[in-house]
Amino acid sequence: MSKNTSGPLAGIKVLELGTLIAGPFCARMLAEFGAEVIKVESPDGGDPIRKWRVLKDGTSLWWSVQSRNKKSLTLNMKHPQGREIARKLALEADIIIENYRPGVLEKWELGYEQLKALDPSIIMVRLSGFGQTGPMKDLPGFGAIGESMGGLRYVSGHADRPPVRVGVSIGDSVAALHGVIGAMMALRHRDATGGKLKGEGQMVDVALYESVFNLMESLVPEFDHAGVVRERTGGSLPGIVPSNTYTTSDGENIVIAGNGDAIFKRLALAMGRIDMAGDAELERNDGRVRHTQMIDDAIQAWCDTQTIDSALAVLKAADVPAGKIYSVRDMMTDPQFLAREMFEQHQFADGTPVKLPAISPKLSATPGHTKWLGPTLGQHNDEVLQSLGYTAAAIAAMKQDGVL
Incomplete structure (x- = not known):
């Protein structure tokens, strides 16, 4: 069977309104499998992850992975015209992904119910620390808090020492995966009920702490039925020996x-x-x-x-x-990684070579594909705005007025 490199999500439009990890990672996976993802960034520096960890020429190496295949559009969301453009994009999109605090999009008249009134087929994936409801919904909730509240931190580490964290942002990433799963379920339901024009959209409400909690195996029934609180056990897996x-x-x-x-x-x-x-x-x-x-x-x-x-x-x-137990140095030369082609060779704009992790999961007929590395800030402004009908003169005026 020949492989279709356009991806299984070709033709799906995604609007990403988010920064850092959870929302952007969710959108990243859709982009890797063919969706057109337009990432809205602040003109004032863009997504903060552009400056996280190891930098090349002032931009994070992480950015090249986290935003591959995405189109970068700068919009000043404090400007009415910036919000107007975001609204137009939202109503064109199949899926909207956002990870602001609950209430922020509503203030901008971009909330789920507000958009649903204009287009009932809208699918909005909302990732937040504590979900869109409940007494904690308005509190800031980073992945570390979700890992703690969701139970993962409590069981991580050695019994005689304080809890430790996993060495990556696992809470955000797990929430992002729940967002992808929810988006695909919602898209399937919309297709089954009439598609983009007539189908029923919905909101996918992803809380970071609940995503982590979803991984906690038999934690709840063991406590409820037997009064057992799972504790830290170092490198072992309790109750499963050896x-x-x-x-x-x-x-x-x-x-x-x-x-x-x-x-x-x-x-x-x-x-x-x-x-x-x-x-x-x-x-x-x-x-x-x-x-x-x-x-x-x-x-x-x-x-x-x-x-x-x-x-x-x-x-x-x-x-x-x-x-x-592998370090990245072990991975880069391991026969299994190499046989499975788990690294992709690319180049930065200046010609410097760089390896990226390959795309997972591997689909036999419609695999994911890296079309380009994370874009420069506002790289696709003209392309996206022209697709909405704005002229070159209008775009130039918006730049002058601080919209872009």
Whole structure:
């Protein structure tokens, strides 16, 4: 089957009204799979992420990924004409993505109900810290707060130390993925009820803390039924044994997931622990849980005799799931990453080469595609405004008046 590089979302128009991570990451995924995404930025510096982390020529390297395939339009949303242009774009769009505090769009007469009155097919994805309702809806809510309130921070780290954060903005990114899922569900419903002209749109209300909370597995029924509060357990996965992080003789960290009953037996035999392999108490997970420390100590003692390479070789031969904990340096030369083409080679405007992460997930017939790196601020002003019917003279006047 030949591949269609225009993407499965070709023909879908998206208006992005958001900054930093959650809203832009949501829009980024739609852009990667073919949607036309118009990103509205403030003329005064644009999205703050342009200046986050490592910079090249004054612009974040992160920006090249987070805004690939997007069109940058500068609009002064404090100016009536800026809001008028945003409204025109919103009514043309299939999907609007925003991550302002609840109430901001309403103040600009761009809220969901206001736009729905003009076009009932509007789909608006609203990402915020605490959702569009409830006593906390007006509070600022960054991803770190969502991770804390949603339960992730409480269970992350070691029992004898304060909670730690994951090394990336996981709360924002998880919320963004929920936004993408919600947008696709809403688009499917609209298509089923008449499409863009006659179909029923809806609001997708994504709260960061709820997105994190959605990942928390059996947390609620365990507490409600058994009074169990899941606590921090370091590198192990509580109640599933063995599933922990160990250290090899050369100082590398290895994750060994020998928690399946048959897998544990193979692991024990691979370590030369025939006694453990034949112990009836350790045949099932509930029995192993009662001996967690003994099992972890035995695995660590075996790892003390192995380098990372020898440990992985033994475990691979025994068909036991295991893996080295990778840094990005490991990823860039790893045969699996390379075989799956998980890096894309591109160039900045000055010709400097740069690798980007490839697009996931991989679709066999309509894969995602990087058309261009994150745009310069206002790069697509003329193109977008001309598509709305504005003349070159009118655009020049708006620039003079501080609209753009």
